[in-house]
Amino acid sequence: MSIKSSNLGYPRIGENREWKKSLELFWAGERTEAQFTSEMEQIRLSHLRKQQEKGIDLIPVGDFSYYDHVLDTAVMFGLIPTRFKTEKQQLSLQAYFEIARGSKGKVASEMTKWFNTNYHYIVPELEDAKPVLTENRPLKLYKEAKEKLGISGKPVILGPITFLTLSKGYDKQKRNELLQALVPLYIEVLQQLAEAGAEWIQIDEPILVKEVDNEVVRELNEVYKAFHDAVPNVKIILQTYYESIEQYQAIVQLPVAGIGLDFIHDDGLNLAHLQTFGFPSDKVLAAGVIDGRNVWKTNLHEQAALIETLTNVVDEHRLIIQPSCSLLHVPVTVKSEQNLETVVKDALSFADEKLDEVVLLTQFVNHVVTKNELSEHDLAVKNLNDSPLRNVKAVHEALANIHSDAKTRIDASERKKLHDDRWNLPLLPTTTIGSFPQTKEVRKQRLKWRKGELSNEQYEQYIQNEIKKWIDIQEEIGLDVLVHGEFERTDMVEFFGEKLAGIAITTFGWVQSYGSRCVRPPVIFGDVVLTEPMTVKETLYAQSLTSKPVKGMLTGPVTILNWSFVRNDISRIDVLNQIALAIREEVEALETNGIGMIQVDEPAIREGLPLKQEKADGYLKSAVEAFVLSTSSVQEETQIHTHMCYSNFEAIIEAIDALDADVISIETSRSHGELIRSFEDYLYNKGIGLGVYDIHSPRVPTSEELSQNIERALKVLDYRLFWVNPDCGLKTRGIEETVAALKVMVETAKLYREKL
Numbered sequence: 001m002s003i004k005s006s007n008l009g010y011p012r013i014g015e016n017r018e019w020k021k022s023l024e025l026f027w028a029g030e031r032t033e034a035q036f037t038s039e040m041e042q043i044r045l046s047h048l049r050k051q052q053e054k055g056i057d058l059i060p061v062g063d064f065s066y067y068d069h070v071l072d073t074a075v076m077f078g079l080i081p082t083r084f085k086t087e088k089q090q091l092s093l094q095a096y097f098e099i100a101r102g103s104k105g106k107v108a109s110e111m112t113k114w115f116n117t118n119y120h121y122i123v124p125e126l127e128d129a130k131p132v133l134t135e136n137r138p139l140k141l142y143k144e145a146k147e148k149l150g151i152s153g154k155p156v157i158l159g160p161i162t163f164l165t166l167s168k169g170y171d172k173q174k175r176n177e178l179l180q181a182l183v184p185l186y187i188e189v190l191q192q193l194a195e196a197g198a199e200w201i202q203i204d205e206p207i208l209v210k211e212v213d214n215e216v217v218r219e220l221n222e223v224y225k226a227f228h229d230a231v232p233n234v235k236i237i238l239q240t241y242y243e244s245i246e247q248y249q250a251i252v253q254l255p256v257a258g259i260g261l262d263f264i265h266d267d268g269l270n271l272a273h274l275q276t277f278g279f280p281s282d283k284v285l286a287a288g289v290i291d292g293r294n295v296w297k298t299n300l301h302e303q304a305a306l307i308e309t310l311t312n313v314v315d316e317h318r319l320i321i322q323p324s325c326s327l328l329h330v331p332v333t334v335k336s337e338q339n340l341e342t343v344v345k346d347a348l349s350f351a352d353e354k355l356d357e358v359v360l361l362t363q364f365v366n367h368v369v370t371k372n373e374l375s376e377h378d379l380a381v382k383n384l385n386d387s388p389l390r391n392v393k394a395v396h397e398a399l400a401n402i403h404s405d406a407k408t409r410i411d412a413s414e415r416k417k418l419h420d421d422r423w424n425l426p427l428l429p430t431t432t433i434g435s436f437p438q439t440k441e442v443r444k445q446r447l448k449w450r451k452g453e454l455s456n457e458q459y460e461q462y463i464q465n466e467i468k469k470w471i472d473i474q475e476e477i478g479l480d481v482l483v484h485g486e487f488e489r490t491d492m493v494e495f496f497g498e499k500l501a502g503i504a505i506t507t508f509g510w511v512q513s514y515g516s517r518c519v520r521p522p523v524i525f526g527d528v529v530l531t532e533p534m535t536v537k538e539t540l541y542a543q544s545l546t547s548k549p550v551k552g553m554l555t556g557p558v559t560i561l562n563w564s565f566v567r568n569d570i571s572r573i574d575v576l577n578q579i580a581l582a583i584r585e586e587v588e589a590l591e592t593n594g595i596g597m598i599q600v601d602e603p604a605i606r607e608g609l610p611l612k613q614e615k616a617d618g619y620l621k622s623a624v625e626a627f628v629l630s631t632s633s634v635q636e637e638t639q640i641h642t643h644m645c646y647s648n649f650e651a652i653i654e655a656i657d658a659l660d661a662d663v664i665s666i667e668t669s670r671s672h673g674e675l676i677r678s679f680e681d682y683l684y685n686k687g688i689g690l691g692v693y694d695i696h697s698p699r700v701p702t703s704e705e706l707s708q709n710i711e712r713a714l715k716v717l718d719y720r721l722f723w724v725n726p727d728c729g730l731k732t733r734g735i736e737e738t739v740a741a742l743k744v745m746v747e748t749a750k751l752y753r754e755k756l
C-alpha cells in the first residue's frame with residue numbers, strides 16, 4: 001500500500017477573486033439566488049477538479065463556504081441567534097448573510113480572529129440554543145463531488161469541542177448540555193456520510209493546540225468514543241493545526257482512525273512528543289509537512305528527511321502527507337504573478353503550488369520520483385538565498401550591531417518638560433490619528449496614475465492639493481497637532497511595502513480576511529532596505545503650510561511584519577529588526593528635516609500574540625525591542641507618538657508602557673469601558689489619548705457624549721497627560737461628517753479645558 005496525499009482545505013476566493021465578485025453582486029441585488037448558487041457551484045467544482053487533476057488522494061469537501069465555516073456549522077445545527085429566527089427551520093440565504101453582516105435593526109453576530117490567523121469567523125451565539133440538524137451539509141457536498149466529478153471526497157467538519165469553545169453565551173453546565181445535544185446530531189451526519197460511501201472524514205479540532213484541561217480530555221473521550229461506537233467503519237481523522245497539541249498522550253489515544261498534526265508550526269514539539277511517547281500502531285498519522293501558512297517553496301529534501309524520521313515511529317503505510325493546515329491562508333496561484341523578479345517568483349508557492357509539492361513529496365516517498373527531481377524543485381529557494389536580495393552586507397552588519405547601538409532615552413517625564421517648552425500646547429491637546437477621507441476621487445486619481453494616465457508630477461500635484469486642503473481645514477477647526485492626511489497611501493502596510501527594498505506587493509496574492517473581504521499581504525522576500533525617504537516630501541510640504549506642528553506618520557515594524565508574508569530562511573525576529581532599522585532611518589530623516597513629532601503606528605502588536613501562553617513574553621519582548629529600536633535614536637526634544645486599534649489590552653499593558661512612546665492614542669469606544677478599567681490600577685505616566693469618538697459610523701457625536709467620554713477617562717488618567725483624538729484614522733469616513741465631528745471634538749476639548 002502506498003502513502004497517500006491529502007489536503008485540508010482549499011482557498012474559496014478563486015484565481016481572480018470570482019467568489020468575492022459573485023458574493024458582492026448577489027448582495028447588491030445584481031444576481032438572483034439561482035444565478036448566485038450556480039456560480040458558487042461552478043467555483044466549488046472547479047476547485048475540486050483542480051485538486052483531482054493534481055493527484056491529491058484525499059480531497060476535502062465541505063471546506064467551501066459562502067461566508068464562513070463556523071457560521072455554516074452553527075446554521076447546520078440550527079444555532080441561529082434569536083433575532084434572526086423565523087418560522088421556517090431552513091434558514092434562507094438572505095438570513096444566513098444577515099447573521100454575518102447585520103440588517104436593518106438587527107446587529108450582526110460578532111466576528112473575531114480565527115486562532116492566530118488573519119481569517120475572521122462569526123462567533124455563534126448559544127444563549128437559547130436548541131441544537132437540531134437542519135441539513136446535512138457535508139453530505140450534500142460529498143454527494144455533489146461524487147456525482148458531478150466522481151470524487152469520493154473527504155468531508156471536513158468542525159469538531160464539537162472546538163465549535164463550542166469558539167462560541168459564546170453559555171456557562172459550564174450549559175456547555176455539557178449542549179455537548180450532549182450536539183453529539184447525536186454529529187453522529188447522524190457521520191452515519192449518513194458513511195452510508196453514502198465516505199471513507200475518510202476530517203474532524204477539525206484546532207482548539208487542541210490551545211487549551212486542553214482535564215475536563216476537555218474527558219469531553220474528548222466521551223465524544224469521540226460515541227462517534228466511534230456509532231460509525232465504526234468510517235475513518236475519522238482528528239485534525240489539528242497551527243501549533244503543537246497539548247496533552248499529546250491523551251489525544252493520540254482517542255478512538256479515531258487518524259490524528260492530524262502540524263509539523264511546521266509546532267516548534268518541533270509534535271515531533272518530540274511523537275519520538276518520546278510513540279504513536280499508536282493502529283492509527284494513521286496525517287502529517288502536515290508543507291507549510292499552509294506561508295508562501296515559500298518547501299525544501300523537499302528536508303521534508304523527506306522529516307518523513308523518514310517519522311517512519312522510525314510510525315509504520316510507513318500509516319502515513320498521510322498533507323499541508324500543515326487548510327490552504328485558506330495563502331493566495332491561489334503564483335502563475336498569475338507577472339510583476340515579480342524571477343528569482344523571487346520562482347521561490348514562491350501558493351495553494352496550487354503547495355498541492356504540487358504535497359504530490360511530489362508523496363511520489364518521492366512512494367519511490368515514484370527520484371531525489372534529483374526534489375533537487376530541481378529545491379533549487380529555486382537556494383537561488384533566492386544566494387541572491388544579492390538576501391545578502392545585503394550593510395543590513396547584516398547593522399543587525400549584528402543593534403544591541404551595542406541601543407540607545408535609551410531619558411525618562412519620559414523629563415522629556416515631557418522639553419516637549420512642553422518646545423510646543424507649549426494647551427491642556428488636552430487635540431489631534432487626529434493620521435488619515436483623512438480617502439474619497440472616490442482620491443482613489444480614482446491614484447488608479448489613473450498607476451495606469452500611467454497621470455504623470456508622477458500630476459499625481460504629486462494632486463496629492464499636494466489634498467494636503468493643502470486638509471491643512472486649511474484642520475487650522476480652521478482649530479486642532480493643535482496636524483497631520484498631512486495619508487492621501488498617497490492605499491493601505492498603511494502596503495505603502496511601506498512598496499517603498500522598501502526587500503518587500504514585494506503581489507498582483508493577485510489575495511487571501512480571505514472575513515466574508516468577501518480579502519487582503520493582499522506584502523511579501524517580505526529579502527533584506528529590508530530603505531533606499532530613499534518614504535514620507536518626508538509629503539510631511540514637509542504639510543509642515544510648510546502651517547505654524548502648528550505636523551506629525552510625521554509611519555507604520556511600525558511589528559505591524560509591517562504581522563501583516564505580511566515573511567521570509568523563512570532567517571528568524572522572524574531578525575526580519576522584524578531589519579524592518580525596525582529601516583523605519584528608524586525614516587524617523588531620523590523626518591527629524592533631520594525638522595519634523596518634531598513622529599507617530600509610529602502599531603495596531604497589530606496584540607494580534608501577533610502566539611497561541612501558546614508561554615510564548616507571549618518572548619514575543620512581546622521582541623516587539624517592544626523592535627519598536628524601541630525604531631524610535632529611540634531621536635533627540636530628547638523629539639516627541640514619539642504611537643497608535644493602536646482596540647483590542648484587549650490587559651495582557652499587554654506593560655508592553656505598551658515599555659514602548660516608551662511619549663504619546664499613545666488608543667481606540668476606545670468599542671471596549672465598552674474595559675480599556676479604561678485596565679488603566680485603573682496602572683500608573684501610566686506618558687501622554688495618552690483614549691479615542692473620544694467611534695469612527696466606524698458616519699454619525700456625528702454630540703458634545704455631551706464627548707464630554708462623558710473625556711470625563712470617564714480622566715477619572716483614571718492624569719489630565720496633564722491626556723490628549724483628545726478620535727478612535728482611529730478617518731480614511732473610511734466622508735468629508736462632511738469628518739469635519740463636523742472634529743469641530744465638535746475641538747469645541748468640547750476647549751470647554752473642558754476651562755473646567756480644569
Ligand code: GLN
Binds near residue numbers: 601644729730
Ligand atoms: N495612521 C493610520 C490612519 O490614520 C492608522 C490606521 C490604523 O490604526 N489601523 O489611518
Ligand code: ZN
Binds near residue numbers: 643644667727
Ligand atoms: Zn486604529
